[in-house]
Each structure stands twice: as structure tokens, then as C-alpha cells.
Amino acid sequence: VGNSSELTCNHKSQNIIVLTWKISPKAGGHCSLGYRADQNETNRTNCSDSMNWKFRPDWDPTLEIQQVKIAHEGNYTCEVAGPEGNFHREYHLTVLVPPTLTLYCDDQGNPVCKAAAGKPAAQISWVPERNSTPSEEDHGNGTVTVFSKFTAYNTKAPNSICIVSHPAGNWSKSIAC
Numbered sequence: 575v576g577n578s579s580e581l582t583c584n585h586k587s588q589n590i591i592v593l594t595w596k597i598s599p600k601a602g603g604h605c606s607l608g609y610r611a612d613q614n615e616t617n618r619t620n621c622s623d624s625m626n627w628k629f630r631p632d633w634d635p636t637l638e639i640q641q642v643k644i645a646h647e648g649n650y651t652c653e654v655a656g657p658e659g660n661f662h663r664e665y666h667l668t669v670l671v672p673p674t675l676t677l678y679c680d681d682q683g684n685p686v687c688k689a690a691a692g693k694p695a696a697q698i699s700w701v702p703e704r705n706s707t708p709s710e711e712d713h714g715n716g717t718v719t720v721f722s723k724f725t726a727y728n729t730k731a732p733n734s735i736c737i738v739s740h741p742a743g744n745w746s747k748s749i750a751c
Contacts, residue, residue, distance in 0.1 A: 575671045575691075579626060579642050582602030583635040583663055592655040594635050597621065603749065607637065644669050644676040644716050658696035663700035669693065671717055672742035680750035687747075691717040694741065698722040701735040 583593070593609040605621035609631035616631060624646075628636040635654065639646055650665040652734040673692030680686050689696035695718035697706050708722040724734045 575642055575644065575669055577642055579639045579646075579667065581637045581650050581652070581665050581667075583637070583654060587657050589658075590632065590635070590654055591652075591657070593631050593635050594653045595635075595649065596653065597625065598650075598653045599645060601645055601647075607616050607631075609635075613672075619734065630641050639667075642669055647716075669716075670740075670742040673720070673738060673740055675736070675738050675747055676745040677736050677747045677749045679749065680723065683751045685734040685736065687722045687724070687738070689704065689740070690719045692715045692720070692740055692742075696720050697739040699737045699739070700724050701737065744745045 584608050590609070592611070595607040597605045603620050604618045605625070607621060607625070607627065608614070608617045611632060614621065616627070616634070624640045624721060626638060628638040635652060637650065637652070645670045648668055651662055651669060653660065653662045671691065671693035673696045673705035676690065678686055678690040687698050689698060691713060693716045695710055696721055701707060704724055706722045706724060708720050711719040713721070722736070733748050733750045735746055737746045738744065
């Protein structure tokens with residue numbers, strides 16, 4: 575989320591006749607970008623301004639998505655027609671949202687780790703290692719907040735470390751309650 579993404583459309587011919595990107599997002603309507611070489615004409619149908627050719631399509635058929643959002647997740651197909659035949663390349667774009675890590679002490683003096691609004695849901699572990707059952711809150715937009723409480727059972731750990739693992743990265747914070 576928030577970064578730019580480029581989808582390349584490798585083709586074997588430098589003599590493109592027609593080039594089309596067909597985009598089917600998980601949410602929202604389909605869109606397409608097209609290029610017709612004989613008239614040096616481009617067109618777009620229902621695509622947001624954040625999706626466009628990276629350069630001119632007659633030079634490079636790469637699709638650029640600026641400031642990727644969850645709504646961009648879906649299937650992207652590039653179709654090229656040239657004198658040597660027709661070629662296509664398919665992508666499935668999955669958007670990762672890194673969670674925001676918060677660590678605090680609850681009213682009983684137990685550390686609570688919160689990995690907020692990540693996609694997919696983050697995994698939480700503790701040092702020192704302790705069994706804990708995380709709870710999840712689904713936000714309905716594909717993001718999930720995960721909570722985990724460290725309970726020390728009769729021994730107060732001087733310092734607890736929350737470790738959050740996620741495909742977008744790993745983070746840790748420590749706290750003494």
C-alpha cells in the first residue's frame with residue numbers, strides 16, 4: 575500500500591499492432607488501457623488516474639500503478655498482437671498492508687501487543703516465550719487488527735518483548751509493566 579507497482583508485459587515483437595491491459599479488480603469495475611499502433615492511438619476505459627502506461631506504449635508496454643491501494647488488488651492481463659502472433663501475460667496483484675505496532679500495559683500490569691490494520695493478519699509472539707491466544711478484529715476492508723496479552727502467571731517478567739511477523743516486515747518492541 576502506498577508504493578508504486580510496475581507490471582511488465584514482455585513481448586517478442588518490437589512491431590506491436592495492438593496492445594491491451596485488461597484489469598479486473600476484486601472490488602469495483604473492470605478497466606482497460608489500449609494502444610493501436612496503426613493510428614498511434616491510446617484509450618482508457620474506466621481506469622483511475624493512478625493506472626497508466628509507464629512510458630509511451632509503443633516504446634514500453636509496462637503498466638504503472640501509482641500509490642497502490644487495497645482496491646487495486648486483482649487480476650491484470652496484458653495482451654499483445656503483432657506480426658509474429660498474439661501473446662499475453664497474466665498477473666494476480668496482492669496488496670500487503672503493514673500493521674502498526676503498539677505495546678502497552680493493561681490495568682492488571684500485563685503487556686498487551688497490538689498489530690493494527692495489517693493485511694494479511696500479523697502473527698504475534700513473545701520473549702520470554704509464553705502461550706498466548708491472540709484475538710482478531712476484522713475491519714471489513716481486508717485489514718485485521720491482532721491483539722495478544724502476555725500473562726506472566728505469578729512471576730513478573732522485568733521486560734517483555736512483543737515480536738510481530740508479517741509478509742511486509744518484522745518488528746519488535748519491549749516494555750516493563
